[in-house]
Amino acid sequence: MIKMGRYVYRVLEPGVVYPFDAVSILIDQGDSLLLIDTGSGFPGVYEHINTSIIQLGLAGKPVKKVYNTHCHINNAGGDYLFHRLNSSIIAVHEGDAIAVMEGDNILTDSDRYNTDFHPVPVGHILKGDRGVLEKANIILEYLYTPGHTPGSTTYIVRDPIRTIAVIGDALGSLSRKWKSSEDEWWNSVEKISSINAEVYCTSVKCYNKQEFGEFLEKVKNEGAVWI
Numbered sequence: 431m432i433k434m435g436r437y438v439y440r441v442l443e444p445g446v447v448y449p450f451d452a453v454s455i456l457i458d459q460g461d462s463l464l465l466i467d468t469g470s471g472f473p474g475v476y477e478h479i480n481t482s483i484i485q486l487g488l489a490g491k492p493v494k495k496v497y498n499t500h501c502h503i504n505n506a507g508g509d510y511l512f513h514r515l516n517s518s519i520i521a522v523h524e525g526d527a528i529a530v531m532e533g534d535n536i537l538t539d540s541d542r543y544n545t546d547f548h549p550v551p552v553g554h555i556l557k558g559d560r561g562v563l564e565k566a567n568i569i570l571e572y573l574y575t576p577g578h579t580p581g582s583t584t585y586i587v588r589d590p591i592r593t594i595a596v597i598g599d600a601l602g603s604l605s606r607k608w609k610s611s612e613d614e615w616w617n618s619v620e621k622i623s624s625i626n627a628e629v630y631c632t633s634v635k636c637y638n639k640q641e642f643g644e645f646l647e648k649v650k651n652e653g654a655v656w657i
C-alpha cells in the first residue's frame with residue numbers, strides 16, 4: 431500500500447491482484463475507516479485490502495462506509511464483501527444505484543469478464559451536484575461527474591497534508607451499453623478541470639498536479655472515446 435496523506439492510503443491499484451482492478455483508497459477517520467472503491471471483488475482482492483488494513487495497524491476500526499466512483503465491476507465489484515463481512519454502508523450516486531442494487535451485468539460491465547455482479551443494498555444514495563459527506567480527520571466532498579456512466583462521481587479528499595481527487599473513470603471511455611452521455615462527459619471534463627488538488631487518481635493511476643494537467647489536455651484533445 432502507499433501512504434498518500436496523513437490519513438489516506440492507496441490499498442489497491444491495477445496489477446497488484448488483477449490488471450483490471452481499479453485504484454482503491456482507504457481513509458482513517460479516527461474511530462472508523464472509509465473506502466473509495468473496492469476493486470473487482472474477484473478472489474484475493476478483498477483479502478488484499480484487508481491485509482493492508484491489518485498491516486497499517488488499523489484492524490480494530492470498522493470499514494463504516496464504501497463510497498463508489500461508479501457502478502463498474504472493476505470499482506464496485508468488492509462492495510458486497512465489505513457489506514456482508516463488515517456491515518459497511520454502500521454509497522453510490524443515484525444514477526448508478528439501481529445497477530449496483532440489482533447487479534445488472536451490462537450496466538456494471540460484468541458481462542465483459544463473463545461474470546455476475548454481486549448485487550448489494552445501497553444504504554446511501556448520493557443526489558445532486560455536490561456536497562460534503564464526512565468531516566473528521568479528513569473532509570470528504572463529492573462532485574457529480576456523469577457521462578462515463580449516469581452516476582459517475584468524483585470524490586475530493588481534503589487531508590491535512592494534501593488534497594486528493596478520486597475521479598474513477600469519469601474521464602474514461604463511453605458506451606451505449608452503460609448509458610453513457612457525451613454531453614455530460616464534456617461537462618464533467620470541465621468540472622474536473624476546475625478541481626484544485628495536489629494528487630488526482632483515476633481508476634488506473636494517480637498523477638501529481640503537473641502530470642494530471644498534461645493528461646487532461648490529452649483527454650480534451652482526443653475527445654470522447656466510444657467503445
Ligand SMILES: [Zn+2]
Binds near residue numbers: 500502578599
Ligand atoms: Zn468504468
